Amino acid sequence: MPVQTPLPKVSSYAETGLVPRRAKGSDRRMRQQKPRTRIQRQNRETILEAALEVFSQHGFRGATLDMIAAQAGLSKPNLLYYFASKEAIHVSLLSQLMDTWLDPLRALDAQGDPVAELRAYMRRKLELSRDFSRESRLFANEIVQGAPHMQAALATDLKTLVDEKSTVIRGWAAAGRIADVDPHHLIFSIWALTQHYADFDVQIRAVLGEGRDPMAEAERFLDTLFTRLLAP
Amino acid sequence: MPVQTPLPKVSSYAETGLVPRRAKGSDRRMRQQKPRTRIQRQNRETILEAALEVFSQHGFRGATLDMIAAQAGLSKPNLLYYFASKEAIHVSLLSQLMDTWLDPLRALDAQGDPVAELRAYMRRKLELSRDFSRESRLFANEIVQGAPHMQAALATDLKTLVDEKSTVIRGWAAAGRIADVDPHHLIFSIWALTQHYADFDVQIRAVLGEGRDPMAEAERFLDTLFTRLLAP
DNA sequence: CGTTCGGTTGACCATTTGGTCAAAAACAAT
DNA sequence: ATTGTTTTTGACCAAATGGTCAACCGAACG
Numbered sequence: 028m029p030v031q032t033p034l035p036k037v038s039s040y041a042e043t044g045l046v047p048r049r050a051k052g053s054d055r056r057m058r059q060q061k062p063r064t065r066i067q068r069q070n071r072e073t074i075l076e077a078a079l080e081v082f083s084q085h086g087f088r089g090a091t092l093d094m095i096a097a098q099a100g101l102s103k104p105n106l107l108y109y110f111a112s113k114e115a116i117h118v119s120l121l122s123q124l125m126d127t128w129l130d131p132l133r134a135l136d137a138q139g140d141p142v143a144e145l146r147a148y149m150r151r152k153l154e155l156s157r158d159f160s161r162e163s164r165l166f167a168n169e170i171v172q173g174a175p176h177m178q179a180a181l182a183t184d185l186k187t188l189v190d191e192k193s194t195v196i197r198g199w200a201a202a203g204r205i206a207d208v209d210p211h212h213l214i215f216s217i218w219a220l221t222q223h224y225a226d227f228d229v230q231i232r233a234v235l236g237e238g239r240d241p242m243a244e245a246e247r248f249l250d251t252l253f254t255r256l257l258a259p
Numbered sequence: 260m261p262v263q264t265p266l267p268k269v270s271s272y273a274e275t276g277l278v279p280r281r282a283k284g285s286d287r288r289m290r291q292q293k294p295r296t297r298i299q300r301q302n303r304e305t306i307l308e309a310a311l312e313v314f315s316q317h318g319f320r321g322a323t324l325d326m327i328a329a330q331a332g333l334s335k336p337n338l339l340y341y342f343a344s345k346e347a348i349h350v351s352l353l354s355q356l357m358d359t360w361l362d363p364l365r366a367l368d369a370q371g372d373p374v375a376e377l378r379a380y381m382r383r384k385l386e387l388s389r390d391f392s393r394e395s396r397l398f399a400n401e402i403v404q405g406a407p408h409m410q411a412a413l414a415t416d417l418k419t420l421v422d423e424k425s426t427v428i429r430g431w432a433a434a435g436r437i438a439d440v441d442p443h444h445l446i447f448s449i450w451a452l453t454q455h456y457a458d459f460d461v462q463i464r465a466v467l468g469e470g471r472d473p474m475a476e477a478e479r480f481l482d483t484l485f486t487r488l489l490a491p
Numbered sequence: 492c493g494t495t496c497g498g499t500t501g502a503c504c505a506t507t508t509g510g511t512c513a514a515a516a517a518c519a520a521t
Numbered sequence: 522a523t524t525g526t527t528t529t530t531g532a533c534c535a536a537a538t539g540g541t542c543a544a545c546c547g548a549a550c551g
Contacts, residue, residue: 064528066527086404088318091508092510104512105528105529107511164403167403168400171396172321172400181466218459229410234447245447248444252484256483298497324539325539339541340497345540492551496550499544500546501542501543502541502542508535509535513531515529516530519527
């Protein structure tokens with residue numbers, strides 16, 4: 028049994044120890060990209076919502092189909108009628124998430140005011156951390172453990188978008204409209220600082236103690252931080 | 260079966276689903292705080308090192324005793340001769356880690372030059388991320404999932420130390436020796452920015468592409484960032 | 492040399508868990 | 522109502538996994 032999991036291409040069974048198996052029954056039907064009936068769309072929705080709750084709290088391995096089924100109010104075999112496997116639910120959740128997650132960066136406008144654009148990006152990311160902390164933790168869990176299901180997406184979609192926006196930012200720096208900082212690391216710093224408030228929520232609350240509002244304080248602090256960092 | 264795990268005091272079996280059970284055989288002996296023989300000290304060491312490797316890569320639930328045993332080059336029953344349970348290994352690792360992790364902050368000297376002290380703290384944390392990335396990921400895994408084994412330590416040891424250093428920093432700000440920023444969030448930002456490079460390593464490498472040195476670049480970037488943030 | 496005791500392990504066990512399946516409901520179409 | 526299709530589930534299964542235990546090994550000590 029390999030202890031050092033080799034980095035997989037797209038989807039790894041190494042993590043779960045499962046051997047890929049042709050699913051037979053429902054699989055054929057579920058392969059249809061678009062769920063047909065209303066009940067299908069609705070149940071898939073319910074399952075994904077439940078799975079998000081459970082996966083984000085326990086990680087992939089820590090979550091069980093029974094937990095997800097209970098949370099969704101469905102029977103376990105019923106889950107597997109809508110998704111081919113536990114892994115399929117996880118992957119579905121992750122790929123769906125990726126889009127939402129990148130939207131704020133896509134919105135960064137090369138024509139806008141540089142400092143305002145970057146601060147707005149930071150604020151949008153912070154809002155995501157506040158309003159979609161489960162999604163953030165799901166993502167964090169995945170990446171911390173080596174992104175066994177997302178490697179590909181990171182190196183393609185994500186990299187492409189980041190590189191593109193980095194060019195814009197580099198342009199702004201070259202024009203002297205913001206300070207001369209490395210665009211990639213500037214973006215990393217926005218990710219790190221905003222996601223930290225979602226992913227390390229327990230720690231932050233433990234340290235701050237009762238009666239404080241981490242997110243509200245974070246917004247003020249980060250606003251100051253980026254204003255000072257970016258000033259030309 | 261509860262899907263929503265209630266937050267436990269110190270050590271929770273809820274996560275594993277196991278019911279506490281009196282260990283009989285080795286437990287009595289292993290309760291002795293200090294390992295007696297050299298071989299005991301050495302094997303415990305070996306096991307913890309192996310467990311660190313495995314836990315940091317797969318999380319608590321994702322790791323198995325077989326993986327750890329294989330990595331350590333010991334048999335599974337032998338692991339359980341030295342530690343009462345899988346959980347005991349995990350807890351041992353975490354409490355050991357806590358100290359190392361806080362050292363850099365402890366070293367923050369109220370008598371030193373404010374900006375230099377804070378930048379040095381940041382740099383020490385970044386070095387930890389570089390040289391002890393497994394420890395960082397172990398910690399991240401634990402916190403992201405709600406810190407089931409560390410709640411207490413966070414709210415006591417950690418909070419105490421952070422509050423203490425926050426007072427120092429607030430003093431510096433009040434004296435106009437650094438910019439007037441919230442001390443707690445300043446510390447959070449150092450944690451977030453440095454640990455991000457360890458915990459999200461895969462993502463960072465995927466985005467930067469080949470032939471770059473994330474840590475070296477991070478050091479320059481973060482130095483700029485904190486210099487600009489802290490300038491009075 | 493034999494006993495003792497720390498250390499080690501093969502075989503085993505109970506539970507958990509992802510997944511299957513045949514049959515039953517529920518629902519639609521005729 | 523009758524027939525066909527989709528949805529649901531109780532009962533199972535095989536593999537994985539944390540943990541146990543009785544027996545075994547090896548070296549120190551009398």
